[in-house]
Amino acid sequence: MxxxxxxxxxxxxxxxxxxxxxxxxxxxxxxxxxxxxxxxxxxxxxxxxxxxxxxxxxxxxxxxxRDRAAGAAGDREQRQDxxxxxxxxxxxxxxxxxxxxxxxxxxxxxxxxxxxxxxxxxxxxxxxxxxxxxxxxxxxxxxxxxxxxxxxxxxxxxxxxxxxxxxxxxxxxxxxxxxxxxxxxxxxxxxxxxxxxxxxxxxxxxxxxxxxxxxxxxxxxxxxxxQAGANTSxxxxxxxxxxxxxxxxxxxxxxxxxxxxxxxxxxxxxxxxxxxxxxxxxxxxxxxxxxxxxxxxxxxxxxxxxxxxxxxxxxxxxxxxxxxxxxxxxxxxxxxxxxRTAPPVPQEIEPAITPAEVLTGYLLPPELSWDRWLTEWRWDWLWVAFVAVAAAVYLLGVRKAQVWPWQRTASWMTGLAVLLYVTCSAPTIYGMVLFSAHSLMLLALAVLVPLLLVLGAPLQLMARTVARRTDGIRGAREWVDVVRPALSYPALNAVVLAASLGLVYYTPLFRLVLEYWIVHQVANLYFLAVGFCFMTSVIAPSSGRPIPRTAQIRTAAILAGALLLWAIVLAAGVLPVLEPDWFVNMARTWGPPVTLDQQLAGISVLVAGFAPMAFLLTALILYRAPRHESAPSSTS
Missing domain, CATH: 1.20.1630 (Formate dehydrogenase/DMSO reductase fold)
Known part of the structure; x- marks a missing residue:
C-alpha cells in the first residue's frame, strides 16, 4: 500500500x-x-x-x-497443507x-x-x-x-x-x-x-x-x-x-x-x-x-x-x-x-506513401544482391535480448561445469549467431518482400539453427550444472523433465514440424505472419522450438534406452529426406501462388516475378536445405551423446 x-x-x-x-x-x-x-x-x-x-x-x-519431504514419506495431511x-x-x-x-x-x-x-x-x-x-x-x-x-x-x-x-x-x-x-x-x-x-x-x-x-x-x-516450515534446500x-x-x-x-x-x-x-x-x-x-x-x-x-x-x-x-x-x-x-509527456522526437508516425510501407511498415529494400545478404540489417531487439541471455546463461553453465568440450560451446554460439543473423538481417528483411527469402528464413529457423543449438548439448549441460530441487519447487530442470518424454520420438516430431510448415504456408495464417509483427515473432519462436525438439529427438533422444547407431542414422536419414522433400514441395508452389495480394501489391520493380520467385523458392530450399541435412547426418555419425551426465552435489 x-x-x-x-x-x-x-x-x-x-x-x-x-x-x-x-x-x-x-x-x-x-x-x-x-x-x-x-x-x-x-x-x-x-x-x-x-x-x-x-x-x-x-x-x-x-x-x-509446507513440507514436501514429509509428504513424500507418507504424511498426506501435512503434504496437502x-x-x-x-x-x-x-x-x-x-x-x-x-x-x-x-x-x-x-x-x-x-x-x-x-x-x-x-x-x-x-x-x-x-x-x-x-x-x-x-x-x-x-x-x-x-x-x-x-x-x-x-x-x-x-x-x-x-x-x-x-x-x-x-x-x-x-x-x-x-x-x-x-x-x-x-x-x-x-x-x-x-x-x-x-x-x-x-x-x-x-x-x-x-x-x-x-x-x-x-x-x-x-x-x-x-x-x-x-510459519516458514521445514522447507530447506x-x-x-x-x-x-x-x-x-x-x-x-x-x-x-x-x-x-x-x-x-x-x-x-x-x-x-x-x-x-x-x-x-x-x-x-x-x-x-x-x-x-x-x-x-x-x-x-x-x-x-x-x-x-x-x-x-x-x-x-x-x-x-x-x-x-x-x-x-x-x-x-x-x-x-x-x-x-x-x-504523458511529449518526447523531443515526435511520436506520430509519418503516413505511408508507398505500397511497401503500407504493407510492411518499411520502405521497399534495395534490389537483393549477393552483398546485400550481409549488409542489410534491421535490429530486432527481442531476438537480440534472447540471444544475449541464451549466450550468457550457457557460458555461465560452461564455467560452472569446469570441463566442457569446446566444440559444443562453439556450436551453441554459432547457432545463436545464425539466429541473430536470420532474425535481424536480410532473410527477415527480404522475407517480407520475396517468398523465396521467407522460405529460406523459416527453413533456417526450423532446421539449421536448432541443429547447431542441439549440437551444443544444452540439456546435458543443464544436467551437469543444475541439480534437481528437493523442496517441492519446480525449476528449469524440473520443467525440462516434464517435456523430456516428447524428445524421444523422432517420427512424431518430424510430423509436427512438417504439418506446421504446411499449416503456415497454405492457410490464412501465412497472411497473419506477414501482416502482424506479433504473429511473426510467435511463428519464429514456435518453429525454433519445434525444430529444436526434432533435432534433439534425432541426435540426443531422451528415451533412456540404448539405440543402435545404425538404426539412429537410418531413421535420421529417412526423416531428414522426407522433411526436405516436403519443404521443397511447399516452397516450389505445387499449389496455387501463395498470398498473391501481398507479394504482387508490393510494387517491386526488381527481382523475378511473383510466380517465378515462388518456383525459385523450391530450388533455394533444395540448395540451402541439403547442406544442413547433410551436416545433420555427418554430425550424427560423429556425435557421441554422453551416457550419463552427473548432477552437481549441491542442491541449491
Whole structure:
C-alpha cells in the first residue's frame, strides 16, 4: 500500500514538472481526465507488476506445500497443507488483480477522453464512441486487450492452483507487455517495430524485477517467521534459497531493463540535446534510480544473502528490499509521467506513401544482391535480448561445469549467431518482400539453427550444472523433465514440424505472419522450438534406452529426406501462388516475378536445405551423446 501511495505522489509531481497535466488550448478533456490518467496509469503499471511477480514466485520460487519431504514419506495431511508463503503470494495476486482490472478499465476510458478531448461522461454518444475507440483504433484495441488479459488473469488467480495452469496464467500476465509496448513512445519512432521490440524487452524486465521485489516483500513474514516450515534446500534456510534464486533472476532483468531503456531513450530523445529538455531530465532521473537499484541488488548478492542468518544482517537485507520497492514505485511514477509527456522526437508516425510501407511498415529494400545478404540489417531487439541471455546463461553453465568440450560451446554460439543473423538481417528483411527469402528464413529457423543449438548439448549441460530441487519447487530442470518424454520420438516430431510448415504456408495464417509483427515473432519462436525438439529427438533422444547407431542414422536419414522433400514441395508452389495480394501489391520493380520467385523458392530450399541435412547426418555419425551426465552435489 505504501508503494502505491508513493508511486501516486511521484507521478503527480513528475507530471506537474513535465507539463503533462497542463491545460490544452484545443481538445482539452478537463482537469479530471488530465490528472487522473497518469495517476491511474501508475496504479495500473504497479498492479500488473505485483500480480506478475507474485505469480512468478508461486510457480518458480516458492514451495507449494509446507513440507514436501514429509509428504513424500507418507504424511498426506501435512503434504496437502499449503505453504504460507505460497498462500500469501497467491492471495496477493488475487487481490491486486482486482485493482489491475479496475485500473485497466479506467485507463481505457481516460485514454479515449484525452485523445478525443472530451470530458468523461455517461452519455450515450460518449459510450458509442468509446466502443468505436476500442474496436477500430490501435490505441483502443491495445488497451481493450489489456482489459481482457487483466480480467482473465484475475479470474484464474482465484480458480487455478495446478503448476501447469499457474505457468499459463503467469505467461498471460507477462504478455501484457506486448499491447502496452505497441502504443508506447518508442513505438512511434521511425523504426516502429524496433521500438516495439525494445519496449517489450523493457516491460518484461520491469514486470519480473519490480514484481519480484514486491512479491518478496509480501512473502517475507512467511519466509522468516515461525510459519516458514521445514522447507530447506540442501540444509539451506528457505529464505536464503528464495532470495538467491530471485537475485539471479533479478540480475538478468536489471540488464534487460537498463539496456532496453538506453535503446528506448535513444529512439525518443534523438540526440544529446534531448537530454536538456524536461523529458530528458526525467529520463536521467529514471536512469540514475535504476543504477541505484542495481547497486542495491549487487549489495544483496555480494553481502546480505550470505549473512541472512545473523539478526542484524537479516534486518538490513529485508530493509534493503523494502527500500528497493520504494525506489521502484517512484520509477514507475516517473514512467507514467513520461508516457504523458511529449518526447523531443515526435511520436506520430509519418503516413505511408508507398505500397511497401503500407504493407510492411518499411520502405521497399534495395534490389537483393549477393552483398546485400550481409549488409542489410534491421535490429530486432527481442531476438537480440534472447540471444544475449541464451549466450550468457550457457557460458555461465560452461564455467560452472569446469570441463566442457569446446566444440559444443562453439556450436551453441554459432547457432545463436545464425539466429541473430536470420532474425535481424536480410532473410527477415527480404522475407517480407520475396517468398523465396521467407522460405529460406523459416527453413533456417526450423532446421539449421536448432541443429547447431542441439549440437551444443544444452540439456546435458543443464544436467551437469543444475541439480534437481528437493523442496517441492519446480525449476528449469524440473520443467525440462516434464517435456523430456516428447524428445524421444523422432517420427512424431518430424510430423509436427512438417504439418506446421504446411499449416503456415497454405492457410490464412501465412497472411497473419506477414501482416502482424506479433504473429511473426510467435511463428519464429514456435518453429525454433519445434525444430529444436526434432533435432534433439534425432541426435540426443531422451528415451533412456540404448539405440543402435545404425538404426539412429537410418531413421535420421529417412526423416531428414522426407522433411526436405516436403519443404521443397511447399516452397516450389505445387499449389496455387501463395498470398498473391501481398507479394504482387508490393510494387517491386526488381527481382523475378511473383510466380517465378515462388518456383525459385523450391530450388533455394533444395540448395540451402541439403547442406544442413547433410551436416545433420555427418554430425550424427560423429556425435557421441554422453551416457550419463552427473548432477552437481549441491542442491541449491
Amino acid at each position: 505504501a508503494a502505491f501511495v508513493l508511486a501516486t505522489a511521484v507521478v503527480a509531481a513528475s507530471a506537474a514538472f513535465s507539463g503533462a497535466v497542463a491545460e490544452r488550448e484545443t481538445l482539452d478533456p478537463g482537469a479530471f481526465a488530465r490528472w487522473a490518467l497518469p495517476i491511474v496509469l501508475t496504479v495500473h503499471h504497479l498492479a500488473v507488476a505485483v500480480v506478475a511477480g507474485c505469480l512468478l514466485f508461486a510457480v518458480a520460487l516458492l514451495p507449494p506445500w 499449503p505453504h504460507p508463503a505460497f498462500t500469501r503470494a497467491m492471495a496477493t495476486a488475487s487481490a491486486v488483480s482486482i485493482v489491475w482490472v479496475f485500473s485497466a478499465v479506467a485507463v481505457f476510458v481516460l485514454t479515449y477522453a484525452n485523445l478525443s478531448g472530451q470530458p468523461v461522461s455517461g452519455s450515450e454518444a460518449f459510450a458509442r464512441e468509446l466502443v468505436y475507440f476500442g474496436t477500430d483504433l490501435l490505441v483502443g484495441q491495445a488497451w481493450a486487450t489489456v482489459v481482457a488479459i487483466a480480467f482473465t488473469v484475475c479470474t484464474l488467480t482465484f480458480l487455478v492452483r495446478s503448476p501447469v495452469a499457474l505457468v499459463a496464467t503467469t505467461f498471460l500476465a507477462l504478455s501484457t507487455a506486448i499491447p502496452i509496448s505497441l502504443v508506447g513512445h518508442a513505438a512511434g519512432s521511425d523504426d516502429h517495430f524496433a521500438g516495439v521490440g525494445a519496449l517489450v524487452v523493457h516491460w518484461l524486465g520491469v514486470l519480473v524485477w519490480v514484481g519480484g521485489v514486491a512479491a518478496l516483500v509480501v512473502v517475507v513474514p512467511a519466509l522468516t517467521g515461525s 540442501g540444509g539451506v534456510p528457505l529464505a536464503r534459497t528464495v532470495l538467491e534464486r530471485f537475485s539471479t533472476l533479478a540480475g538478468v532483468a536489471f540488464f534487460l531493463v537498463f539496456a532496453s531503456g538506453v535503446v528506448n531513450s535513444v529512439l525518443r530523445l534523438g540526440d544529446w540535446e534531448g537530454l536538456f529538455t524536461r523529458y530528458g531530465q526525467l529520463i536521467l532521473i529514471k536512469a540514475a534510480a535504476t543504477l541505484l537499484l542495481g547497486a542495491i541488488g549487487l549489495a544483496h548478492r555480494r553481502w546480505a544473502i550470505g549473512r541472512l542468518e545473523t539478526v542484524s544482517a537479516g534486518r538490513t537485507a529485508w530493509r534493503l528490499v523494502i527500500v528497493e520497492l520504494g525506489i521502484m514505485a517512484s520509477i514507475i511514477g516517473v514512467t507514467a509521467a513520461l508516457g
